[in-house]
Amino acid sequence: MTQSTDSLIAQLVDGLEPVRPMRASEGFAVAFAALGLSLAAVVLIADVRPDVISALQQPVFLLSAGLFLLLGLASSAAVVAMARPQVGSEHSGWIWAAAMAALLPVAAVIVALADTSAVLARSAAISGSDCLLAASGLGLLTFAALTWWLRRGAPTSPDRAGLVTGIAAGSFGIFAYSFNCTYSDIVHIGLWHSAAVATCAMIGRLVVPHLIRW
Amino acid sequence: MKADEVSLSRLMTMAQGGDRQAYGTLLTECQRWLRSYFGRRVPPAVLDDLVQETLLALHQKLATWDATRPFLPWLAAIARYRWVDQLRRIYRRQESELPETLTSPDEEEAVAARISLESLFSRLPRRQARAIELVKIEGLSVAEAAELTGQSESLIKVNIHRGVRKLTAMIEKA
Numbered sequence: 001m002t003q004s005t006d007s008l009i010a011q012l013v014d015g016l017e018p019v020r021p022m023r024a025s026e027g028f029a030v031a032f033a034a035l036g037l038s039l040a041a042v043v044l045i046a047d048v049r050p051d052v053i054s055a056l057q058q059p060v061f062l063l064s065a066g067l068f069l070l071l072g073l074a075s076s077a078a079v080v081a082m083a084r085p086q087v088g089s090e091h092s093g094w095i096w097a098a099a100m101a102a103l104l105p106v107a108a109v110i111v112a113l114a115d116t117s118a119v120l121a122r123s124a125a126i127s128g129s130d131c132l133l134a135a136s137g138l139g140l141l142t143f144a145a146l147t148w149w150l151r152r153g154a155p156t157s158p159d160r161a162g163l164v165t166g167i168a169a170g171s172f173g174i175f176a177y178s179f180n181c182t183y184s185d186i187v188h189i190g191l192w193h194s195a196a197v198a199t200c201a202m203i204g205r206l207v208v209p210h211l212i213r214w
Numbered sequence: 215m216k217a218d219e220v221s222l223s224r225l226m227t228m229a230q231g232g233d234r235q236a237y238g239t240l241l242t243e244c245q246r247w248l249r250s251y252f253g254r255r256v257p258p259a260v261l262d263d264l265v266q267e268t269l270l271a272l273h274q275k276l277a278t279w280d281a282t283r284p285f286l287p288w289l290a291a292i293a294r295y296r297w298v299d300q301l302r303r304i305y306r307r308q309e310s311e312l313p314e315t316l317t318s319p320d321e322e323e324a325v326a327a328r329i330s331l332e333s334l335f336s337r338l339p340r341r342q343a344r345a346i347e348l349v350k351i352e353g354l355s356v357a358e359a360a361e362l363t364g365q366s367e368s369l370i371k372v373n374i375h376r377g378v379r380k381l382t383a384m385i386e387k388a
Contacts, residue, residue, distance in 0.1 A: 022277050022278055024280075084280060086291055086386060088287050156386055
């Protein structure tokens, strides 16, 4: 820059237009809308699993869906906060939610090692990859919504914001797809559903920073 | 007028509403604050650029300030972001003189200490901070910094790379 700071200030003052401050509530609304659309897409396009009522009484289904929903909410809240810079902000709540959700793959591995035959047979690779792909596709809605929010804002840690955006997208995506997936065993959910979150997190970490740098 | 938190917050609220006079005063005060803020950590040759880049970023991201939160930590986060970004870009400079008059208003010492660049820098491992300080702030070559610290040239480069990456991750931490 070669112009003087005073003339830059004069230009900026001339170009001032009233702005509406970003509200965290708008960010949450955007994230919830994406979650709602993901659920609607499952109902309208993929169909809800026929035994959904009995699934709602199965502990593994309830716990896993609940954990992914919480992880999605915690990550979304972190992303909403990350759009507004502030020294002293930590945005670390999502880490605890991620740690809790990480218990699912750990439990899956333990159970799979203890009972390799029957359980792994049910967790067939093809149906698992279906979950991974469908959840990632559904996660695109959250991915787009939160990326739009971050682009409006001023995230000072684009890499972390990208990672957490991906985690939120994957978590909401797999939470919504849980209502279609007919598997309720810990190995399938712990491995494939967690893999969907991990995949989205990786994509978010790689792609989002390029879209939100300012 | 003195650039205190309350006045700046009030001016910022008015600026968000489109008050140009208040905005002009705010930017002038921010300019002063930024010059003091960057003073110790930025070579004089790039101080103007960095102050201007930060003011421009402030202008573009005006809507991201929340009136319920303090103004200076918001401005500091933007300033740190621009500073780290500049650290990435600058490897050499010609001048190494540092300005002498770099003080914060007394009543804001606690806040200033919390949001200062020093507090960010002090979180780096010593070797990384030293490598960045010598090469990116004082303008030494990698070879000169290696000789001075006893680290190999490649280690100096690695420490700079890791240090800047770490700074990026810590921008909002006090």
